[in-house]
Amino acid sequence: MSRIVYVPGDAVAVACGADQVAAALRGHADRLGLDVTIVRNGSRGMHWLEPLVEITTRDGRIGYGPVDVADVDGLVAAGFFDGAPHPLGIGKPGEQPFLAAQQRLTFARCGIVDPASLADYIAHGGGVGLRQARALDADARIATVKASGLRGRGGAGFPTGIKWETVANAVAPRKYVVCNADEGDSGTFADRMIMEGDPFLLIEGMAICGLCIGASHGYLYIRSEYPHAIAAMATAIGAARAAGWLGADFDIEIRVGAGSYVCGEETALLESIEGRRGQVRAKPPLPAHKGLFGMPTAINNVLSLVAIPHIFADGPDVYAGVGHGRSRGTMPIQLAGNIRHGGLYETPFGITLGALVNDIGGGTASGRPVRAVQIGGPLGAYFPPHLFDTPIDYEAFAAVGGLIGHGGITVFDDSVDMARMARFAFEFCAIESCGKCTPCRIGAVRGVETIDKLIAGDQPEAQLALITDLAETMKFGSLCALGGFTPYPVMSALTHFPEDFRPDAARQVAG
Amino acid sequence: MTTGNPSLSLAEVIAPFAGMAGALLPVLHAVQQAFGHIDDAAVVVIAEKLNLSRADVHGVLTFYHDFRRRPAGRTVLKICRAEACQAMGSDALIAHAEARLATPMHSQRADGAISLEPVYCLGLCSAAPSAMLDGQVFARLSPDRLDALLAGAMS
Ligand SMILES: Cc1cc2nc3c(=O)[nH]c(=O)nc-3n(C[C@H](O)[C@H](O)[C@H](O)COP(=O)(O)O)c2cc1C
Ligand code: SF4
Ligand code: FES
Numbered sequence: 001m002s003r004i005v006y007v008p009g010d011a012v013a014v015a016c017g018a019d020q021v022a023a024a025l026r027g028h029a030d031r032l033g034l035d036v037t038i039v040r041n042g043s044r045g046m047h048w049l050e051p052l053v054e055i056t057t058r059d060g061r062i063g064y065g066p067v068d069v070a071d072v073d074g075l076v077a078a079g080f081f082d083g084a085p086h087p088l089g090i091g092k093p094g095e096q097p098f099l100a101a102q103q104r105l106t107f108a109r110c111g112i113v114d115p116a117s118l119a120d121y122i123a124h125g126g127g128v129g130l131r132q133a134r135a136l137d138a139d140a141r142i143a144t145v146k147a148s149g150l151r152g153r154g155g156a157g158f159p160t161g162i163k164w165e166t167v168a169n170a171v172a173p174r175k176y177v178v179c180n181a182d183e184g185d186s187g188t189f190a191d192r193m194i195m196e197g198d199p200f201l202l203i204e205g206m207a208i209c210g211l212c213i214g215a216s217h218g219y220l221y222i223r224s225e226y227p228h229a230i231a232a233m234a235t236a237i238g239a240a241r242a243a244g245w246l247g248a249d250f251d252i253e254i255r256v257g258a259g260s261y262v263c264g265e266e267t268a269l270l271e272s273i274e275g276r277r278g279q280v281r282a283k284p285p286l287p288a289h290k291g292l293f294g295m296p297t298a299i300n301n302v303l304s305l306v307a308i309p310h311i312f313a314d315g316p317d318v319y320a321g322v323g324h325g326r327s328r329g330t331m332p333i334q335l336a337g338n339i340r341h342g343g344l345y346e347t348p349f350g351i352t353l354g355a356l357v358n359d360i361g362g363g364t365a366s367g368r369p370v371r372a373v374q375i376g377g378p379l380g381a382y383f384p385p386h387l388f389d390t391p392i393d394y395e396a397f398a399a400v401g402g403l404i405g406h407g408g409i410t411v412f413d414d415s416v417d418m419a420r421m422a423r424f425a426f427e428f429c430a431i432e433s434c435g436k437c438t439p440c441r442i443g444a445v446r447g448v449e450t451i452d453k454l455i456a457g458d459q460p461e462a463q464l465a466l467i468t469d470l471a472e473t474m475k476f477g478s479l480c481a482l483g484g485f486t487p488y489p490v491m492s493a494l495t496h497f498p499e500d501f502r503p504d505a506a507r508q509v510a511g
Numbered sequence: 512m513t514t515g516n517p518s519l520s521l522a523e524v525i526a527p528f529a530g531m532a533g534a535l536l537p538v539l540h541a542v543q544q545a546f547g548h549i550d551d552a553a554v555v556v557i558a559e560k561l562n563l564s565r566a567d568v569h570g571v572l573t574f575y576h577d578f579r580r581r582p583a584g585r586t587v588l589k590i591c592r593a594e595a596c597q598a599m600g601s602d603a604l605i606a607h608a609e610a611r612l613a614t615p616m617h618s619q620r621a622d623g624a625i626s627l628e629p630v631y632c633l634g635l636c637s638a639a640p641s642a643m644l645d646g647q648v649f650a651r652l653s654p655d656r657l658d659a660l661l662a663g664a665m666s
Contacts, residue, residue, distance in 0.1 A: 012637060015638060015648040016638060016650050048637075183634060184631070186593030187593075187595045189635070224540075224577055225630060225632065225643075226633075227648075228648075229634075256536070258578060259575055275571065277574040278575070336598075336636035336637045336639070339637070365599070408595075412598045424594070424597070431631075
């Protein structure tokens, strides 16, 4: 009997030893003379179980995890190749409560298919969206995107249909699709996971975007910190070209970032592709009018683009049919930091922050009480547990001074020192500032110094007033959200955790 | 640090990018990949080949954290300092690495054996703390596990 063994090639699994596990399993299979194919799939998103190894049996796929290379001999001796029971066995991965409770529209195939195989993609329903999009006329395509209610998943939540309509209506000799895979926010990894686990989905999403706006060239800008995603996308693009999916009407070129957070900002990213410093451009003109190389450009986050094939395949109503208020569809939430069950959880908007952190995430990994969560990356606010009933919804978060951003939730236990986190927010802004505006470039450096003085007990009242002032100046005097939103983590830490900013807070909390 | 084929000349490394729109970042990556760093002499050649001013190339080179103007240590350890890793003790991991390697963050040890650098998120935030050692990623790190990895990489 020919067996298929799945050992994720996803960076989290690899970082936890998956390559060694795959090699050891290969060795055992060869020694036993078994007909075994090892597929390096993506991750299913249950990261506490990585490396999560699966084997096909008559009953379907059976999983084991987390498998360390030291576990492999015992696992094989117990009958792994026949799907036999073992203490690391988890049964059918799809029946794990963490997965079973999700509504996976975007991540439906991630962790299931072979990311290097276009045939596997098609066998699992891939390509239908592009076919449907081709069958529609130009107006109907834009109408489909608009009807889905999809809002940009890169942070700003701008309606994707309106952006594409603007580009489609622009008159120019050339137009571009640009995919923003810079994913610099701490606590986020959904772009990485889908590029590594279902790369053809992004190719299809970008191709549909090209069709909608009338572009034949797409750029995919991936951060250099993601070598596995870069490799997976390069393999998939090669396979798509070989099969004629890419190359004729539409093609994609990968560009690799160079360790700059601000290059995730759309205009800085365009500068970077053009070969310049990643400095933010003043708007207008919008990229939709004058973007890459001066041409109308649709620039979108990975998660926005990978939502598109499903919307065309199943119709926009299914997507728009779930969600909360003006936040339609599903959000791939990323659970990170000090959390027991970290990973990817795709769910319709409307679920509460507390349900995600405590029920689904299982609280902290350390077993200590949750004290704070940061949502929306380094520019997002810190939330205390008393705000955990806030639903995941763009407007609901804005109402309590927060943002959903790219959907990353970073959990901290009670050992966190919030004054240090506020200091870090300023420090990160200072390190990554593109240098264009004074409030950001200088304000962030002053912020670090001021928090240091505050912690040292040097005229604390005056320092507090200065921090509040600085935050106001940065908020209103910055060109982009790096300077403009750094006040969110700083001020939310100050508002919700004032006790950590007292000089007598005696840095002992840090232990 | 692993580098590409050292027998290639700078001109040969740059040649494939002729005619590419916005080629500077891909060229800088390729040059650094081949030679480990991008020195002033390389800047002159790159500027000439891409028809840019030296100031342009220099400005880009110094803007991006990834590019090096001097060789790195033989081993490069980048430890993640971003929030999710901090929530899982990356500050302590960094302090441990600095002490163990006798090398402060952002620097290279005098014997050239290792460079210790920060990185801001590797997308492994659900398995923190994480690090990149000579381009390989590692997660769920403890001081002991880091020591074992370093022993392997630096032996
Ligand atoms: C400092 C900064 C960093 C950003 N980083 C990213 C990023 O890594 N990925 C991303 O998609 N959007 C990022 N954005 C948002 C982009 O500017 C832009 O809104 C987004 O790419 C638009 O795509 P969407 O409409 O699909 O969300 C960032 C914005 C700022 C101000
Ligand atoms: S706010 Fe900061 S990063 Fe944004 S444009 Fe101004 S200086 Fe650049
Ligand atoms: S914060 Fe360290 S890997 Fe994301």
